[in-house]
Amino acid sequence: DVQLQASGGGLVQPGGSLRLSCAASGFTFRTHAMTWVRQAPGKEREGVLCASYMDGITYYTNAVKDRFMIYRDNAKNMATLQMNNLKPEDMATYYCAARVRYCGGYSGSPSDFGLWGRGTLVTVSS
Numbered sequence: 001d002v003q004l005q006a007s008g009g010g011l012v013q014p015g016g017s018l019r020l021s022c023a024a025s026g027f028t029f030r031t032h033a034m035t036w037v038r039q040a041p042g043k044e045r046e047g048v049l050c051a052s053y054m055d056g057i058t059y060y061t062n063a064v065k066d067r068f069m070i071y072r073d074n075a076k077n078m079a080t081l082q083m084n085n086l087k088p089e090d091m092a093t094y095y096c097a098a099r100v101r102y103c104g105g106y107s108g109s110p111s112d113f114g115l116w117g118r119g120t121l122v123t124v125s126s
Contacts, residue, residue, distance in 0.1 A: 002026035004117025006096045011123045012086050020081040020120060022096030027115065033103045034072055034079035035060075035113060038092035038122075047106035048094070049081065058103040063089070086124045093119035 008020040022034065035050040037060075047060025049070040059065055064083075071080045079096055097113035106112050 002115055004096050004098060004115055006094060006117045006120040009094060009120030009122045011125065013126050014086060014088060014124055016086050016124075017082070017084045018086060018122060020083070020094055020096075020122070022079040022081075022117060024077045024079070024096075024098065027098070029077040029098075030074040032098040032100055032115070034070070035097045035099075035103065035106070036070060036079075036081045036094055037097055037106070037113075038090075038094045039119070040089075040092040043092075044108055045095075045110075046092075046108075050103035050106075051079065052103050053101045056103070060106050083122070086122075088124050091122060091124045093121050095119040 003025045005023045012018050033052045036048040037045050039045045050058040051070045051072045067085045069082045096117045098115040099113045
């Protein structure tokens with residue numbers, strides 16, 4: 001079975017850091033682009049970051065530049081989202097998703113990415 005399992009969410013104070021992990025199984029990880037998408041309460045899903053199968057990085061939102069980074073480990077079938085200097089507006093449920101090879105654009109439609117995992121909640125609050 002194809003699975004994307006996100007983990008690592010939790011409560012963090014503003015200015016803090018958190019690392020999310022996405023464990024992939026059931027498909028050829030190294031040939032897929034890995035993406036993090038988030039959804040804040042009452043808002044639409046927003047693309048965050050993507051790493052192509054060749055590790056090219058795409059930022060879907062300028063709001064996280066210089067604060068977030070995505071890493072992929074093809075040996076472990078794992079994608080990681082390192083989040084630094086977290087802000088209250090970063091609070092959301094974070095999802096990992098995948099599609100073949102390249103990141104491409106993200107329109108907000110679930111069909112933009114063929115594979116989705118269940119989310120992990122990140123709460124930023126003092």
